[in-house]
Amino acid sequence: MNGNNTFFKDNKPIVEKINSIRWEALKKRIKYGLEVIERPISFWIKEDRLREEIGKEFTIILRSKGCSWGASEHGGCSMCGYYLDAVNEEVSTTQLINQFDYAYNNKINEIKQDPHNYIFKIYNSGSFLDENEIPQEARNYIYEKISKVEKFKEFVIESRLEYITVEKLEEIREFFDKKYLEIAIGLETVDDYIRNNYINKGVVFKDFKSTLQRLKEYNIGVRVYLLLKPPFMNEQAAIDDCSQSIKKLVELNVNSISINPLNIQKGTLAEYLWFQNRYRPPWFYSLFKCLKKSLTQENLKNLRILSDPSGAGTKRGIHNCLKRECEISAKERLKHFVLSQDLSELDQNGYECTCKKKYNLKKVFD
Numbered sequence: 135m136n137g138n139n140t141f142f143k144d145n146k147p148i149v150e151k152i153n154s155i156r157w158e159a160l161k162k163r164i165k166y167g168l169e170v171i172e173r174p175i176s177f178w179i180k181e182d183r184l185r186e187e188i189g190k191e192f193t194i195i196l197r198s199k200g201c202s203w204g205a206s207e208h209g210g211c212s213m214c215g216y217y218l219d220a221v222n223e224e225v226s227t228t229q230l231i232n233q234f235d236y237a238y239n240n241k242i243n244e245i246k247q248d249p250h251n252y253i254f255k256i257y258n259s260g261s262f263l264d265e266n267e268i269p270q271e272a273r274n275y276i277y278e279k280i281s282k283v284e285k286f287k288e289f290v291i292e293s294r295l296e297y298i299t300v301e302k303l304e305e306i307r308e309f310f311d312k313k314y315l316e317i318a319i320g321l322e323t324v325d326d327y328i329r330n331n332y333i334n335k336g337v338v339f340k341d342f343k344s345t346l347q348r349l350k351e352y353n354i355g356v357r358v359y360l361l362l363k364p365p366f367m368n369e370q371a372a373i374d375d376c377s378q379s380i381k382k383l384v385e386l387n388v389n390s391i392s393i394n395p396l397n398i399q400k401g402t403l404a405e406y407l408w409f410q411n412r413y414r415p416p417w418f419y420s421l422f423k424c425l426k427k428s429l430t431q432e433n434l435k436n437l438r439i440l441s442d443p444s445g446a447g448t449k450r451g452i453h454n455c456l457k458r459e460c461e462i463s464a465k466e467r468l469k470h471f472v473l474s475q476d477l478s479e480l481d482q483n484g485y486e487c488t489c490k491k492k493y494n495l496k497k498v499f500d
């Protein structure tokens with residue numbers, strides 16, 4: 135896949151470990167019944183940052199047969215447990231359309247009556263542009279429906295690089311002439327070594343740059359996912375890696391960067407290391423440090439920074455000392471920063487916890 139085999143020879147033991155963890159987790163998983171396949175994994179509406187304003191997101195997560203990279207002999211990414219939500223069998227085009235319709239019909243009236251503008255996101259815990267996950271007929275059905283809703287000012291899908299081909303871009307452009315489109319790419323870091331040896335992503339930066347160029351030619355925006363604190367990294371290394379990545383992506387003029395602090399998902403190598411006390415999810419302080427270190431307010435005129443961490447404030451997600459007030463205050467700061475895109479929100483006086491001192495003295499770095 136992707137012709138980047140040079141990156142796989144070093145991390146054979148990691149791939150073997152990922153594969154054996156996945157195999158064990160899949161054996162224990164309950165098999166999904168037919169009725170589950172007719173419904174999406176989930177869907178919701180919530181406040182979100184649009185390009186020019188604060189608005190709302192309508193997100194649908196489809197249940198597909200799962201990420202092809204994750205199902206391949208390469209084992210998938212070391213922090214990704216999405217394969218447990220996948221069906222692992224064929225999901226027909228009709229079933230995918232039924233899942234979409236179920237969520238769409240449930241929310242569309244509320245959306246049309248809402249005074250806010252919306253961003254529409256559709257994910258499938260893999261690549262929306264992979265024909266094996268979401269066939270063309272299902273994609274086109276969704277494009278057709280979404281393109282007609284005036285309220286949706288932005289449309290976001292996600293895909294691995296290898297599926298972002300000229301044909302797929304031509305196809306999407308046929309349906310959308312006015313809406314702002316963004317394709318989200320899990321680059322995770324600009325560092326090829328970290329990405330391919332610690333995360334097992336199977337993606338090289340040079341390919342990302344050519345895809346970025348191609349997307350610019352089609353006037354399609356790029357949203358990059360960065361992973362804060364991949365497995366095998368300590369707090370300081372994680373801050374450095376993430377700030378270098380942000381700086382590089384600012385130079386390359388990407389449209390949005392979404393920072394995902396690692397959260398411990400079930401059935402992953404990250405969970406295995408965490409159980410053994412060899413990994414701790416990042417501190418909120420590190421995320422804030424990284425943002426302040428790598429960005430200026432000027433940068434945020436042309437770039438949107440997003441972060442809506444899963445499991446935030448819990449032991450499996452980004453957290454500080456787990457004291458309730460400390461976690462709530464950190465989550466609020468992050469949310470206000472994302473909604474306003476104003477870096478000074480990260481310094482707002484709120485609850486100051488004693489754990490900050492310990493953190494600053496590097497007594498907590500692991």
Ligand code: SF4
Pocket residue numbers: 201202203204210211214215216259260261294320335
């Ligand atoms: S993180 Fe993305 S590319 Fe990696 S295994 Fe999960 S769904 Fe696939």
Ligand SMILES: [Zn+2]
Pocket residue numbers: 454455456457460461487488489490
């Ligand atoms: Zn604290």
